[in-house]
Amino acid sequence: MGFSKGVFLILYLFLFFFNHSFSSLGLSSKELSEIPINFLKFAKKSEVFDWMVGIRRKLHENPELGYEEFETSKLIREELDKMGISYKYPVAVTGVIGSIGSGKPPFVAIRADMDALPIQEKVEWDHKSKNPGKMHACGHDAHVAMLLGAAKILQENHKLIKGTVLLVFQPAEEGGGGAKKMIDAGALENVEAIFGLHVASHVPLAEVESRSGPLLAGSGFFESVISGKGGHAAIPQHSIDPILAASNVIVSLQHLVSREADPLDSQVVTVAKFQGGGAFNVIPDYVTIGGTFRAFSKESLIQLKQRIEEVIMGQAAVQRCNATVNFFSNEKPLFPPSVNDKDLHKLFQKVAGNMFGSDGVKDMQPLMGSEDFAFYQEVIPGYFFFLGMKDETMKQNPLPHSPYFRLSEDGLPYGAAMHASLVVRYLLEYQMEIPVVTVDSHDEL
Template identity: 70%
Template sequence: MGFLVLIRAFLISNLLVFCSLPICSDASFSSVSASEIPEKFLNLAKSPEVFDWMVSIRRKIHENPELGYEEFETSKLIRAELDKLGVKYKYPVAVTGVVGYIGSGEAPFVALRADMDALSMQEMVEWKHKSKNPGKMHACGHDAHVAMLLGAAKILQEHRESLKGTVVLIFQPAEEGGGGAKRIVDAGILKNVKAIFGLHVSPGLPVGKVSSRHGPLLAGTGFFEAVISGKGGHAAIPHHSIDPILAASYIVVSLQHLVSREADPLDSQVVTVAKFQGGGAFNVIPDSVVIGGTFRTFSKDTFVHLKMRIEEVIIQQAAVQRCNATVDFLSSEKPCCPPTVNNEALHQYFQNVAGDVLGISNVEHMQPLMGSEDFSFYQEAIPGYFYFLGMKNETKGKFPSPHSPYFEINEDAFPFGAALHATLAARHLIEIQTKTPLIRDDHHDEL
């Protein structure tokens, strides 16, 4: 009996000592439940160490905007920060892209993506960190996207020993019409990756809120350019000419009929002619006219049909006016982008995680938009989910929409984006491990 009392006393004393030990800042996920990860990561993202670091990175990138496939300095900055964090990466991928790896280097794999190219426009916002590259500006928030993904990388790297697999960080070039995502996919980066997540800042959504939906979110988009050739001459004797301006005018009107008179009203489509160039004098009919524009749909079948009809209308309407026409869909320069369609299972997963990070009342449902995103190339290859992150703050005034020379970023949104990135990846790895057996043959030698 005395021996049992002695053993009991020994066990109790050791248990008390163990319980009094402090929990280190990078405690493993096993020390907290999956539901506690969101709060922990959000607190880390809000800490001055992470938040101020993200802000400084974003401002450096904003000062030095680079167009698609020209993001050499941006890529250099990203690689320097990953080196400081001790994150392994591949470079170059798709010309200027960087792909980092955090975790075990083994399956399962989940990916996070940020685009990093700027737009060809002159910044009109006067502030300390205004673009130093004339005619180039981060007018769509890609500088913020990079900063938040790096913030997520910092958080995940501190917990790398506890990740139940590998997080793939994709810093992608040329989202603005250059098909950078397609090149990333073609490079084989998504091999064995189970899911991918991406975000975009939204000036119309309050800070601390997100919005998305399952199914079609953004439209597929294509571009076209047509040359209508006639016979130039003096404006005073038009009967000696074949007027390509008149022919092009008929073509523009006829193209609008494709949506108003041929499309199912419940099948959303857009055809816009935004380019019309011809002639340079008031009294001279030119030899040719160039028109160009974009077309958008939510259905791949509709997209193919609309593309065919655009070409038919341009060529045949030109012929009616005695002109010739050639149509170029610019597939090499501006690859057609498929619709952005969110995976239904990932939608439910996102709702749960975002609700835990932000509060369920801050997770909103949105209607589809006719804008486009080359994130859709990833979604054609693997399950993917894309969402919008709020950055509106009424006290700071109205934020102009993306692609405006007056576009601004509310940096207060950064902790929410970084925490969501990190939590979506970390918890998804846990869920995959729970649902499916490990495949140890899948690995990345970078780690």
């Protein structure tokens, strides 16, 4: 009797995998391939497009720094309320997690970061930043608008959601480790996979770029105060010059990459901050330097961190100075490298190919930039890609973190539709990979 039940189960599974397709879920292969196209058509409707543009411009006018995104978060919650989408708030100070679908497994997530940068905008247009010294110079305003756009698409097509989609609106990506705090607050509980995107102002519209495996470097930040003894510049023998010590430190830090790192292991150490003094004829008591270090492995990051501290302390001592080194372990945690899951890459290629065609899906080389999306990828399979939003009206397209940063709002529908398509297709294919087989306790054969 047990043998008969086993034979029945094997035959059932065989028939499921070879004679059943997505038609068992009400969709043919052709209909599956049309999901991204249909979602894009919906996102391009004038009322949907104008709504996303309006959200993006409101956010651009009112940028907020990490963990200060209270008005941004309020706008997001108001829009989710209008769509009838439930959410959790606050998560990690200002974060919001929306939920669409059955509320039951499988769970998949899509993420947008919300924070701006401490940059004074120099682009003159009707929606210029109204907050002095703050600017959405990295496109996070567009990220929020596109995730809300995806929410609208998903809510309109909720019958296609075979599980639950979580909408992760995250604070403090710009060095604040907001993703880590979201994880610590339970944002990824029961989540099987997560997707994220970033605008690319140098990539043409209707194109996306990504790769399987290592995509972005891990990174850390450091700051050092080098203290000496101030005095008159005309009699340096009576002073201990911290500027000279800091200069030797900076030169020596460059040797960490050029002489200690494996040439095949890409690494960067950059000193981007040097502050001290204020007069042409006065040697200051101290100077402050700071910067970033980056690599594609945690081991290399840890090694760089150790050597940066040793070099700073040692070179300062050579020049008779004292030094302190701060790696911002709480405020700015060590970011791990971003590594794209290979199976999710295959899904991305299918979905993006359906939407953009093969010519619009580009493979890219790894970048030394970093993203705290990597914290999610350390915990669960994750996938991150770049969306073309080049403003063709500009002769030059400044890269992110520039006071002249611009993007084309015509790219908003593509990002919204990609977000929605990826999670819907993921959930549909998840159902195929894990069929639910029920066998009665008694044998019917």
